Amino acid sequence: MRYLPHTEEDVSSMLQAVGAEDMDDLFSMIPVKCKMKDSLNLPAPLTEWELNAVMDGFSKSMAVSPAYKIFMGAGSYNHYIPESVSYLLGRSEFSTAYTPYQPEISQGTLQAMYEYQTLVTRLLGMEVANASMYDGASALAEALLMAARITKRKKVAISELIHPHYREVVRTYLEPGDYEIVELPRLENGRTDISDLASMDDLAAVAIQSPNFFGCIEDLQAAGETIHEGGALFIASFTEPLAYGLLKNPGCQGADIICGEGQSFGIPQSFGGPGLGMFACRMKHVRDMPGRLVGKTTDLDGKPGFVLTLATREQHIRREKAKSNICTNNSLCALASAMYMASVGGTGIRELSCLNYDKAEYLKRGLREAGFGIPFDSPTFNEFVVEFGNNFKDIYNKLIEQHIIAGLSLTPWYPELSGHYLLCVTETMDREDMDTLIKEVRS
Amino acid sequence: MKEPQGISGLKLNEPLLWEKGNKGRRGFSMPRRDVVPSPVDEGITGDGPDFPDLSEVDVVRHYTRLSQWNFGIDTGMYPLGSCTMKYNPKVNEREAALPGFTGAHPMLPIELSQGALELMYQLERYLAEITGMDAVTLQPTAGAHGELTGMLLIRAYHKSRGSSRSKIIVPDTAHGTNPASASLCGFNSVAVQSNEKGIISTEAVASIMDEDTAGIMITNPNTLGLFEENVREVAEIVHSKGGLVYGDGANMNAVMGIVQMGKIGFDVMHLNLHKTFSTPHGGGGPGSGPVCVKNILEPFLPVPRIIKEGGRYLLSNDLPESIGKLQAFYGNFGVMIKACSYIMSMGGEGLKRASQLAVLNANYIKENLKDSLHLPYDRPCMHECVFSDKLQEAEKVTTLDMAKRLMDYGFHPPTIYFPLVVHGAMMIEPTETESKEDIDHFIETLKTIVAEAKKDPDLLKRAPTRPKVRRLDETAAARKPCLAG
Numbered sequence: 001m002r003y004l005p006h007t008e009e010d011v012s013s014m015l016q017a018v019g020a021e022d023m024d025d026l027f028s029m030i031p032v033k034c035k036m037k038d039s040l041n042l043p044a045p046l047t048e049w050e051l052n053a054v055m056d057g058f059s060k061s062m063a064v065s066p067a068y069k070i071f072m073g074a075g076s077y078n079h080y081i082p083e084s085v086s087y088l089l090g091r092s093e094f095s096t097a098y099t100p101y102q103p104e105i106s107q108g109t110l111q112a113m114y115e116y117q118t119l120v121t122r123l124l125g126m127e128v129a130n131a132s133m134y135d136g137a138s139a140l141a142e143a144l145l146m147a148a149r150i151t152k153r154k155k156v157a158i159s160e161l162i163h164p165h166y167r168e169v170v171r172t173y174l175e176p177g178d179y180e181i182v183e184l185p186r187l188e189n190g191r192t193d194i195s196d197l198a199s200m201d202d203l204a205a206v207a208i209q210s211p212n213f214f215g216c217i218e219d220l221q222a223a224g225e226t227i228h229e230g231g232a233l234f235i236a237s238f239t240e241p242l243a244y245g246l247l248k249n250p251g252c253q254g255a256d257i258i259c260g261e262g263q264s265f266g267i268p269q270s271f272g273g274p275g276l277g278m279f280a281c282r283m284k285h286v287r288d289m290p291g292r293l294v295g296k297t298t299d300l301d302g303k304p305g306f307v308l309t310l311a312t313r314e315q316h317i318r319r320e321k322a323k324s325n326i327c328t329n330n331s332l333c334a335l336a337s338a339m340y341m342a343s344v345g346g347t348g349i350r351e352l353s354c355l356n357y358d359k360a361e362y363l364k365r366g367l368r369e370a371g372f373g374i375p376f377d378s379p380t381f382n383e384f385v386v387e388f389g390n391n392f393k394d395i396y397n398k399l400i401e402q403h404i405i406a407g408l409s410l411t412p413w414y415p416e417l418s419g420h421y422l423l424c425v426t427e428t429m430d431r432e433d434m435d436t437l438i439k440e441v442r443s
Numbered sequence: 444m445k446e447p448q449g450i451s452g453l454k455l456n457e458p459l460l461w462e463k464g465n466k467g468r469r470g471f472s473m474p475r476r477d478v479v480p481s482p483v484d485e486g487i488t489g490d491g492p493d494f495p496d497l498s499e500v501d502v503v504r505h506y507t508r509l510s511q512w513n514f515g516i517d518t519g520m521y522p523l524g525s526c527t528m529k530y531n532p533k534v535n536e537r538e539a540a541l542p543g544f545t546g547a548h549p550m551l552p553i554e555l556s557q558g559a560l561e562l563m564y565q566l567e568r569y570l571a572e573i574t575g576m577d578a579v580t581l582q583p584t585a586g587a588h589g590e591l592t593g594m595l596l597i598r599a600y601h602k603s604r605g606s607s608r609s610k611i612i613v614p615d616t617a618h619g620t621n622p623a624s625a626s627l628c629g630f631n632s633v634a635v636q637s638n639e640k641g642i643i644s645t646e647a648v649a650s651i652m653d654e655d656t657a658g659i660m661i662t663n664p665n666t667l668g669l670f671e672e673n674v675r676e677v678a679e680i681v682h683s684k685g686g687l688v689y690g691d692g693a694n695m696n697a698v699m700g701i702v703q704m705g706k707i708g709f710d711v712m713h714l715n716l717h718k719t720f721s722t723p724h725g726g727g728g729p730g731s732g733p734v735c736v737k738n739i740l741e742p743f744l745p746v747p748r749i750i751k752e753g754g755r756y757l758l759s760n761d762l763p764e765s766i767g768k769l770q771a772f773y774g775n776f777g778v779m780i781k782a783c784s785y786i787m788s789m790g791g792e793g794l795k796r797a798s799q800l801a802v803l804n805a806n807y808i809k810e811n812l813k814d815s816l817h818l819p820y821d822r823p824c825m826h827e828c829v830f831s832d833k834l835q836e837a838e839k840v841t842t843l844d845m846a847k848r849l850m851d852y853g854f855h856p857p858t859i860y861f862p863l864v865v866h867g868a869m870m871i872e873p874t875e876t877e878s879k880e881d882i883d884h885f886i887e888t889l890k891t892i893v894a895e896a897k898k899d900p901d902l903l904k905r906a907p908t909r910p911k912v913r914r915l916d917e918t919a920a921a922r923k924p925c926l927a928g
Contacts, residue, residue: 040795096515096724166771273770274778307917307920326585326587328729
């Protein structure tokens, strides 16, 4: 096997050095009754070339862009990734390193994470960001737990327009801890109804996603003011960070904790993972924050350098008293997103963001003109809901045969919205593709 | 001694990203604008983030230079105990980068995602076989995430039987994530001390196991690199009081094809695909921490589950007792592809051979260094061995000093100061992918360092001197945190 360098000679001389007769002898401390009697029942090993063929076969069976025109986002977005990002990410000094426990020989990862943290604070308008969480969903769950620690309260409110999967993950994380979760209903305009908040004075946190699951942009400023009146922390969640290239960021609208999914920034969709949990908060709450943090310091000669810091929040120091159990995070994905943010740049992200908005507006307009309802009149970014009607299922399936995916049906999560579909348009979609969709759904 | 691997070469300084570039530069090929601008409500627009504008060359040089300040497995031996830093096969990267995988949207109709589902289904079956378990979820994204999943499963199991147990037994040798994960689930961890042989004794467990204890978390082999010889008996004690046995599979690399944890009393265990199954650690992730369970826990597994029906793969949410979801979609699929590729390349015998060689390498290091470094548990070890700095006390040389000196010689240091039960621990896990020559070189280097400690301890105190920076002021970093520029 090419990954195993030992020759038979190596093995026998090493066995001799350790005083073992044979390989089995090395395992003599394992009681016989604990040992396997048979061999593992796994398929025979493949050569590199055979493996390639098998994997090519799996890969080819998948429906992906550009062969398919996929008007679907809902937490996983198809954006162009510069080759330079994929190429740099493949540098094995980054990819084959462990968590940077030994800073002297991990300055590459550490500086890159410090830069990532900085770019995230600038994107979200926040004071401090950690070095990543697993994904947007677990980041939201951890944000709610963090708010409960800070406020010492056990009740949280989350908008029903937060990604349904994120809400499921929140329920999983909060289930053991005796927490109470209230779901905030929605308004006719596709935004969260915060009017009930006034009567709740014992909330640890209120979480709102913007753009929300329907693509609508929430009035975070107004929500924040109401939330803070009751003494709760305001958590802003997101699934599409590119929106903040154009929209006001949540930090300048009063959010205390901002968390979401960073997959849009240079990370392939990869069937839903790995993604990137972005997580940021106010400096005054940093000691309650989960996850790793990289800080700037100096070495013995006074030269600047970077280290993992504030580790007393973490499990390897605090064990059961840690702020979170997270250890391995999604560092390489954070690196990809930093490379992406650096490549697109400040001027570029504005332009790219506008392009996403304009393309989505083009499709929205076209569908409206074709006679379909746009049920929620709040502004949107690159996703919006269309009412195709109850008989659309057949057309949807017919379009699949033409390699067009006409959005995501909302019915599984919002049964009252039958015939409603969530559509997404990014910079990867041409006008021609949108014109085809409009023509086909009309017919 | 052979010429040291660590030499000083030319390294280039590189400023922070935002200290470079110039407004108007760009490292991104902006897609053609084929639609007209639409009006935007001014009340919702912001200024956009203050990112630097850089050219593609700026970005490429920046990260290339940064990468050169890093040490990875591809650079050299990385014997970080408990982390299983084995070689990451390159072909696995190719497979994970296939366009059908990278471009796959997770919410398409399942007919359009059969390849991904089949791969995941197969990987679940492989992992079930390797662990001797019945069912697997691939959803947890890291080891600690797997532990959390496991604890939630145990909690759900007891709840379904109408009992709510408050305690969980965690040995003192456990990773910090174990008690932290248990505590996230509302369990109080009760420590059980390891005995003079470095393992858990049945008496110790029997004395604290009761009907308010939900179960025990056992890392096997444990973090001292020792096999928990009493594990079957311990499991019987725990089971007899209605508890369950959780296995932390961080150290599975020692026993593939040799021990199936599901057959020796474990009810649930997680695996680290980024350790045992060769996927790169990425400087701290992404990982993948599948959880394997016995039948009794299957009803509680996270949704959706992948099922096979008439040759088709489906995603089922029909699991009323499920603990719910742990990740937005199905876990870190990109990592699963690499682990699956590894298993398919190795086969059953290959995996067993990997474990045998991992154990051989560790024992070889232990035997060759035990006269130079203090070995607190002088017994045959599994895939890692734990030394301490006791013999260097007279010279006031610590484990940290020796670890830092190793860098100058071109090796990544071992895990240090863990496990906590050994004062000044130095935990060495070579893995099977290090050749005899490289291991001999490592042994020889550590012996040289031990000799230096006697002759010139100051040399070690000053180390390292060859990397880009010297020892960093971690106290100042924590006292006055500077976390963004």
